[in-house]
Amino acid sequence: MSTYRIAGIPGDGIGVDVTIEARKVLDRAAELHGFGLEWTEFDWSCERYSRTGTMMPAEGVEQLAPFDAILLGAVGFPGVPDHVSLWGLLIPLRRAFAQYVNLRPVKLLPGTTSVLAGRSAEELEMVIVRENSEGEYSAIGGRHNTGQPGEFVLQESVFTRVGVQRIIRYAFELAVNRKGRVCSATKSNGLIHSMPYWDEIFAEVAAEYPNVASEQCHVDALAARMVQQPERLDVVVASNLFGDILSDLAAAVTGGLGMAPSGNINPPGEFPSMFEAVHGSAPDIAGQGIANPVAQVLTGAMLLEHLGRTGAANAVTTAVEKVLAEGAVATPDLGGTATTAQLGSAIAAALG
Numbered sequence: 001m002s003t004y005r006i007a008g009i010p011g012d013g014i015g016v017d018v019t020i021e022a023r024k025v026l027d028r029a030a031e032l033h034g035f036g037l038e039w040t041e042f043d044w045s046c047e048r049y050s051r052t053g054t055m056m057p058a059e060g061v062e063q064l065a066p067f068d069a070i071l072l073g074a075v076g077f078p079g080v081p082d083h084v085s086l087w088g089l090l091i092p093l094r095r096a097f098a099q100y101v102n103l104r105p106v107k108l109l110p111g112t113t114s115v116l117a118g119r120s121a122e123e124l125e126m127v128i129v130r131e132n133s134e135g136e137y138s139a140i141g142g143r144h145n146t147g148q149p150g151e152f153v154l155q156e157s158v159f160t161r162v163g164v165q166r167i168i169r170y171a172f173e174l175a176v177n178r179k180g181r182v183c184s185a186t187k188s189n190g191l192i193h194s195m196p197y198w199d200e201i202f203a204e205v206a207a208e209y210p211n212v213a214s215e216q217c218h219v220d221a222l223a224a225r226m227v228q229q230p231e232r233l234d235v236v237v238a239s240n241l242f243g244d245i246l247s248d249l250a251a252a253v254t255g256g257l258g259m260a261p262s263g264n265i266n267p268p269g270e271f272p273s274m275f276e277a278v279h280g281s282a283p284d285i286a287g288q289g290i291a292n293p294v295a296q297v298l299t300g301a302m303l304l305e306h307l308g309r310t311g312a313a314n315a316v317t318t319a320v321e322k323v324l325a326e327g328a329v330a331t332p333d334l335g336g337t338a339t340t341a342q343l344g345s346a347i348a349a350a351l352g
């Protein structure tokens with residue numbers, strides 16, 4: 001029997017609650033599909049920061065490197081500034097492991113309370129391919145003329161040819177096996193250097209894929225289209241910041257942050273990929289046992305798919321859809337009264 005080594009980083013807030021449920025479901029799926037998952041848990045979090053002064057140990061990257069995959073809950077909690085916690089754990093891991101693709105599939109699920117509920121699943125089925133290693137997320141810049149009337153900050157963005165090319169190519173490769181459409185989200189009318197450069201590389205890569213329809217969209221208009229005409233979208237490729245914002249919007253139109261999975265992928269497989277839901281640690285509902293675990297369970301399905309366990313991954317997705325369609329066990333965000341653990345257990349039971 002093959003056994004995969006998985007690193008679990010529950011992190012902060014509801015990250016802890018939903019990761020327990022994802023493990024419950026993944027362990028059951030592994031048992032039913034004849035393989036093993038060997039978990040090692042890491043307590044890296046804001047709580048650890050308060051105790052030790054760092055989010056993770058100095059050799060954290062080396063500790064994670066041998067694993068087959070990483071399942072991460074969420075990072076960030078009041079008490080530690082967000083830029084300290086996220087740049088102390090999540091962002092360095094994405095970069096150290098060259099997880100340059102943030103893959104965020106978007107699908108209308110049964111039982112959703114979305115404003116678009118009632119649309120068909122085919123009309124609302126897209127994937128956001130977010131650049132995950134550079135762009136607007138940059139530490140370059142700083143504060144000038146501190147304390148003077150002319151005080152200002154500079155925040156630089158970095159767009160490399162290699163970085164832009166590889167994410168756009170990844171999007172086109174995905175589109176070949178989907179509906180064959182790629183929409184690139186930029187803001188070339190406002191951002192005068194980075195976005196025209198992205199557009200230029202997009203056009204070059206698009207020319208390599210004559211059978212894929214390509215389109216360049218202004219991200220503001222694209223946001224409106226995502227709500228009003230989602231059927232026009234298939235693969236959406238975007239920079240780090242735009243992809244981040246569009247993914248919460250996409251989550252909202254398909255049922256909320258409690259339903260949206262995500263993976264930080266290292267495409268060559270040279271380093272472990274890391275799976276985490278789109279949502280954060282939700283301090284407003286943390287510790288109440290009411291977070292929706294579906295996003296993290298579907299994130300776990302992406303992890304299984306990444307390991308090549310497609311049968312088990314599909315079984316998890318089917319179990320989620322079955323439980324949501326029945327509607328008997330639903331968390332408050334879905335209009336029900338079930339707890340996180342009750343919904344997680346119902347999904348595990350639906351696996352058979």
Ligand code: NAD
Nearest residue numbers: 074075076077082257258276279280281282285291292333
């Ligand atoms: P958030 O996603 O944590 O929460 C936004 C809203 O959605 C809240 O009202 C929350 O209750 C709700 N929500 C989110 N997930 C839910 C779920 N599973 N079930 C039910 N409701 C859910 O975003 P935020 O409030 O902007 O961020 C909170 C913290 O999380 C911050 O520290 C932020 O930096 C961090 N964050 C971390 C990650 C990550 O580690 N992957 C992602 C996003 C935000």
Ligand code: IPM
Nearest residue numbers: 076086090244247278279280
């Ligand atoms: C996400 C999150 C992170 C991001 C934050 C917490 C740094 O919002 O994974 O979507 O912007 O990448």
Ligand code: MN
Nearest residue numbers: 244245248278
């Ligand atoms: Mn985000």
